[in-house]
Amino acid sequence: MAPRSDASENRERMTPEEAFSILGNELRVEILRELATEARTEETVAGGPGLTFSQLYERVDATNSSRFSYHLQKLTDTFVRETETGYKLTYAGDKIVRTILAGTYHERPEFEPIELDGLCPSCHETTLRATYEDEMLVVRCAQCELRLLSFLLSPAQTKNRTPTGIMDSADRYVRDEYSMVLDGVCSECLGRMTNTIRPGQEPVGGIYLSVHSCEQCGYRVTAPVELCLVYHPAVVAFYWEHGTDIRDESLWKLFEYIHSDRWRTECLSSDPYEFRVTMTVGDDELRVEVDETLSVTSVRAVETRIINDETS
Numbered sequence: 001m002a003p004r005s006d007a008s009e010n011r012e013r014m015t016p017e018e019a020f021s022i023l024g025n026e027l028r029v030e031i032l033r034e035l036a037t038e039a040r041t042e043e044t045v046a047g048g049p050g051l052t053f054s055q056l057y058e059r060v061d062a063t064n065s066s067r068f069s070y071h072l073q074k075l076t077d078t079f080v081r082e083t084e085t086g087y088k089l090t091y092a093g094d095k096i097v098r099t100i101l102a103g104t105y106h107e108r109p110e111f112e113p114i115e116l117d118g119l120c121p122s123c124h125e126t127t128l129r130a131t132y133e134d135e136m137l138v139v140r141c142a143q144c145e146l147r148l149l150s151f152l153l154s155p156a157q158t159k160n161r162t163p164t165g166i167m168d169s170a171d172r173y174v175r176d177e178y179s180m181v182l183d184g185v186c187s188e189c190l191g192r193m194t195n196t197i198r199p200g201q202e203p204v205g206g207i208y209l210s211v212h213s214c215e216q217c218g219y220r221v222t223a224p225v226e227l228c229l230v231y232h233p234a235v236v237a238f239y240w241e242h243g244t245d246i247r248d249e250s251l252w253k254l255f256e257y258i259h260s261d262r263w264r265t266e267c268l269s270s271d272p273y274e275f276r277v278t279m280t281v282g283d284d285e286l287r288v289e290v291d292e293t294l295s296v297t298s299v300r301a302v303e304t305r306i307i308n309d310e311t312s
């Protein structure tokens, strides 16, 4: 058997329950915060020397050094590592302290409802409303109240931002997140994600959804199959040539493309799934085909559309 460090062996033997029970102490959480603060002020790219035992002891509110030493020892290997130059956070310590500083465990996000321009795929109302409900940021149709989008909302995300700024941050995050998800990478744990296609349910029939699931942590992301096209260079170029940067359109504005005549989606096959999406701007068309993994298999530009060829 290959030799490995005691630290990694200890961590491997530990259950999640044991790991989390280590954190149930104020002084230990304070130690993690101080190490995070130090890591933030260090200017070296590769990480600085960390804090020595005495430097760390001076920064926390411990009654005596043996009590401090006992609690530091409890954290060591799991959340803190001892290096030649000082104590530093482990990957697990870094993750946990960041969620503590972001307020994830002890604060609630605050959000005032706002109205947005978009398109309801069910009743075609163009005013949508964003509210905070069931721990999620939810976008509904202002008319029929159909739930169109839901985002995770963190307490840190709502600090020092207006409702519009919060919506922009949610949109930005989901755009980048979905780009990872399309490449099979979970945005929560970086585990492998795979997708399945299923038809949308009433009241929004005639659409197809891609459901992406992480094999490791179970995180799920659901989106209309057409959303993947916003990331394709041919689609970006097509809209760019017509004066629109489609990468700048918010997710709720994209409903105006996906659920209107601008984009027509045909299901070419359901086993395996295959789709053709025809995009129209003026007299120009772009036809893009995608397979069930949402990979683009064909792109065809039609320079001048023959007017009325599809209406008879």
Ligand SMILES: [Zn+2]
Pocket (backbone or CB within 6 Å): 120, 121, 122, 123, 124, 125, 141, 142, 143, 144, 145, 146
């Ligand atoms: Zn509606």
Ligand SMILES: [Zn+2]
Pocket (backbone or CB within 6 Å): 186, 187, 188, 189, 190, 191, 214, 215, 216, 217, 218, 219
């Ligand atoms: Zn995951």
